[in-house]
Every structure is written in structure tokens, then in C-alpha cells.
Amino acid sequence: MTSIQEHHREVTAAGSSIAAFSRDLYARGWMPGTSGNLSVRLPADDGYAAVITASGMDKGSLTADDMVAVHATTGEVLTPGRLKASAETSIHTAVYGATDARAVIHVHAPYATVMACRIGERDGTVTLPLERFELLKGLGLDDPARTELPVFRNWPDVRMIADEVADHLAARGDAPPALLIDHHGITTWGKDLAQARNRLECLEAICQLLTLGARDHRTDTKET
Ligand SMILES: CSC[C@@H](O)[C@@H](O)C(=O)COP(=O)(O)O
Numbered sequence: 001m002t003s004i005q006e007h008h009r010e011v012t013a014a015g016s017s018i019a020a021f022s023r024d025l026y027a028r029g030w031m032p033g034t035s036g037n038l039s040v041r042l043p044a045d046d047g048y049a050a051v052i053t054a055s056g057m058d059k060g061s062l063t064a065d066d067m068v069a070v071h072a073t074t075g076e077v078l079t080p081g082r083l084k085a086s087a088e089t090s091i092h093t094a095v096y097g098a099t100d101a102r103a104v105i106h107v108h109a110p111y112a113t114v115m116a117c118r119i120g121e122r123d124g125t126v127t128l129p130l131e132r133f134e135l136l137k138g139l140g141l142d143d144p145a146r147t148e149l150p151v152f153r154n155w156p157d158v159r160m161i162a163d164e165v166a167d168h169l170a171a172r173g174d175a176p177p178a179l180l181i182d183h184h185g186i187t188t189w190g191k192d193l194a195q196a197r198n199r200l201e202c203l204e205a206i207c208q209l210l211t212l213g214a215r216d217h218r219t220d221t222k223e224t
């Protein structure tokens with residue numbers, strides 16, 4: 001494994017791409033008040049490194065310099081300096097450690113967050129069953145007609161969220177490439193930032209349909 005300094009060009013290119021996607025997602029109103037974080041796993045050296053947005057930054061004006069390189073599965077900071085890695089780095093590394101994801105996006109999109117509030121429970125991980133929505137085809141699922149979206153508790157200690165994410169993904173080989181965090185937001189992942197964003201768009205749109213009253217028989221609580 002070479003040092004991260006030898007991959008400076010890759011780190012900068014990844015940072016520029018992350019910054020562009022972040023500006024786009026901020027412009028949708030999904031990253032208010034410095035919320036949200038994005039990362040890309042670098043291909044070099046079997047993907048030991050990832051580039052992630054620095055913590056507390058205005059996500060609408062990020063540049064390639066506003067990034068931190070970390071170990072993709074341990075979260076160890078590889079480029080120590082004035083910037084602190086995202087406070088939610090451990091959720092990204094939990095995803096990288098349990099899946100073949102090469103990019104992770106976390107935003108506070110409103111409709112996904114509303115559904116997380118409705119479904120989330122005070123203890124434990126619950127799931128939001130999604131069925132029959134055409135947009136589910138955008139998630140690349142084995143069964144394109146249904147999935148169980150996990151909703152994790154928003155523990156104050158982010159590491160606890162990350163540990164539950166890692167356990168859930170290890171136990172559920174059929175888990176969708178996404179998760180909700182109660183009263184917090186949504187995280188999606190994929191082979192690159194474009195695919196992670198596509199999946200995010202599909203799930204935010206499905207959550208909007210649900211908040212507008214769309215139902216499927218799995219989530220319909222009306223007595224028949
Ligand atoms: C505005 S508070 C939002 C944060 O607590 C967190 O949820 C978040 O999404 C961004 O954290 P960050 O450390 O900037 O990556």
C-alpha cells in the first residue's frame with residue numbers, strides 16, 4: 001500500500017467531483033446548514049482510501065480543497081491537517097466495509113426524513129417496506145418490485161449508528177443500497193456518485209409519494 005501522497009492527483013480529482021455533486025444536491029435544498037456529506041472510495045491499492053467532505057462545511061460552496069482522505073474501512077485520517085473529516089465518516093466506512101460501494105451520499109432530504117420520522121422507533125432498527133413503486137427499479141435490486149428500507153435510530157454517538165449499519169448490512173445480503181436515520185436523513189451508495197445520486201432521487205421521490213398519500217398494501221394501515 002503506497003502513501004496517500006502518491007495519489008494526490010486522484011484525491012484532488014475525487015474532491016472536485018464530490019464538490020460538484022455537493023453543490024448540485026445543496027441547490028435542491030437537501031443539505032441545509034452544513035448538513036450532508038459525500039465520499040468516494042479511490043481505486044488505488046485495492047481501495048484502501050476514501051475521500052470525504054470535511055466536517056461543518058457549507059455544502060453549497062465546497063471545493064476540492066475541502067476534503068479529507070481517510071482509510072475506507074477504519075476511518076483513520078490519512079491527510080491530517082486543519083480540516084476534520086465528516087462527523088459521519090463512520091457511517092461511510094461501515095457501508096464500504098460491508099458492500100462493494102465506491103461512493104456514498106448522505107443528505108437531509110425532506111421527504112425521506114419525514115418518512116424516517118414516521119417509521120423510526122425509540123429503540124432498535126425498523127424497516128420501511130416499499131412495494132410496487134415503479135421507481136424501485138432505480139435501486140438495482142434483485143427483486144425490483146419490493147424492498148425493506150432500514151430506519152436506524154439517530155443515536156447521539158454516530159459510532160453507534162455505524163455499528164448498527166454494519167451489523168444490518170452484514171446480516172441482510174438483500175439490503176437495498178440505502179438507509180434512513182430517524183429524524184435525521186437518508187444515505188445511499190453505488191458504484192459512483194452518479195449512481196448513488198440516482199438512487200437518492202428515486203427514494204426521495206417515493207417518500208414524497210408516500211407523504212402525499214400513496215400507499216401500497218404493505219404500508220396501508222386501513223382496516224379492510
Ligand atoms: C447541521 S448538523 C448536521 C450534522 O450533524 C450531520 O448530520 C451532517 O449531516 C453533516 O455533518 P458533517 O460533519 O458536516 O459531515
Ligand SMILES: [Zn+2]
Binds near residue numbers: 035106108185
Ligand atoms: Zn446528517
